[in-house]
Amino acid sequence: MLVLLGILIVVAGFATKRNPLLIVGVAGVTTGLLGGLSPTAVLAAFGTGFASSRSVSLFVVVLPVIGLLERSGLQEQARTLIGRLRGLSAGRLLTVYLVFRQLSAALGLTSIGGPAQAVRPVVAPMAEAAAERRHGTLTDRARERVRSYAASADTVGLFFGEDCFLAIGSVLLITGFVNATYHTHLEPAQLAMWAIPSALCAALIHGTRLLRLDHRLERESTVVNRQLAGSRRRSAQGAK
Template sequence: MFVLLGVALVVIGFALRINPLLVVTVSGIVTALIGGIGPLDILNAFGTGFAGSRSVTTFAIILPVIGLIERYGLQAQASRLISGLKGLTTGRILALYMVVRQVTAAIGLTTIGGPAQTVRPLVYPMAKAAEERRLGLDVPNQALPEKTAEKIKAFSSSSDTVGLFFGEDVFVAVGSVLLITSFVDTNYGLSLEPLNIALWAIPVGIVAMLVHGSRLLMLDRTLKTMAGVVPATAATRAGGAL
């Protein structure tokens, strides 16, 4: 049971808001040492995992591309698009994105979205623009309160994370499903088929969609109570413009 101290370290590190990469690395090393694995074997495991996961280095390609398209106004264009659609609120935009993310992940398209390539340059600016339109903050020198903007950022990321996490297990060939089946077969001698896991993941994914989708739809009400800016009328907009 002492090897579970690594899990406790992760919980404590995240609660103290220490760098997640450092927390996970230290927790892994501590768990391995408690489990009787030597330093060289630990280093070998880290090296093998890094070399075997080529996706670790994809940030070297993604970040310059995101920076380039943002430089040429991707966020501004996304905000301008949403500002003309009256029916879309912040919560509805994020709920719609979560559904799309979960459905696409369920059919194996797990890499078409993500915090870096989708949430930051597209989803968050659109959600933020919807709230700015609701508050009438299209006047120069006015912006969302910091707490409101941070709340939208958090829910934008959560819509992507929840959609991916509960959607990818429906796809039988995803790595997490294959890891579960191989672990159960190796350690417990049970025959567990990937299709069974995928089928049981469907009702779990539906529940996750309903629960977090409801939270996203209720976000609009939360933002109304958080906003310290009174929605602008035509008169106040004219006055602000002057």
């Protein structure tokens, strides 16, 4: 039972908002030592895990590239492109991106988008530009809402799209566990086929929410304009 103390450390660390890397490291070392491993064996286990998951450290290469692109005007170019597409609103743009993200994930292209490499430098600025062209200058609250909807389009599209690809890790894990535990013959293609209805429902539900974003921004813009007009009238009356 003492081995489970590592889980308690993780829960307590995240509850107190400590450094996640430090929490996981301490929990791993504690679990290994309580499990009877020597300090050398614990260190070897950490090294083996890192060596087998080198893709986790790819962000070290990706982030400087994104920073250089943004410094060279990537966001400004994205806004300029949206300025030429007069009929495209923020909700429609994010709906198109949701469908694109889900279809690409269903084909196994899970790394083609993402919050760091696609949403922040490209998708979110394009959505903000589309919203500003239609509704005028956005308030800080409206701007954060557009950014959150852009991130949600990427997350929902990836989460429900990747399970439709039969060679994704989660599908292989489920089929391997079920077949080994319950002695069945579940194939990855069967599980992927059953994931398609969920993906379609997610696209319809979240796509509707994204399209409603335009109406919500319109209402907020109307309220803000009324408040500004009222304050101007009061200022004019006070000046008289």
